[in-house]
Amino acid sequence: MNAKALFSGIVAGSAIFGALTLLTTPKSGEELRENCKTGMLKFRSNLNQLTTDTKHASLQVKQTVNESKETFSKVGEEIKETIEDYRQDIEPTLIQLKEDIDALQRSVDQTKKIT
Structure with missing residues (x-):
């Protein structure tokens, strides 16, 4: 390919493209x-607003x-307090249940001895 022909094509294409651009x-x-x-x-205003936002x-x-x-x-502390209050509330009931179970076991043992 000839360099002179290539250069001429580039110049002609540029001239045509420039003319079309001006006309359109x-x-x-x-x-x-x-x-x-x-x-x-x-754009700058929007960018500044975006930065501020x-x-x-x-x-x-x-x-x-x-x-x-x-x-x-605070919620964690309140939950801990609630659980501790619950434990304290049910402790007497648990103790009573254990005593009732022990008494029942003793009754069962005595019944076995009798029979």
């Missing part, structure tokens, strides 16, 4: 630059985590 562009260069500038300003959300998550830790700690 719906806006003038100034309008296009203004639209790009406006788009960039909107992300920081706010991060603070809310940290606060929620701290509150959750405190709440779960």
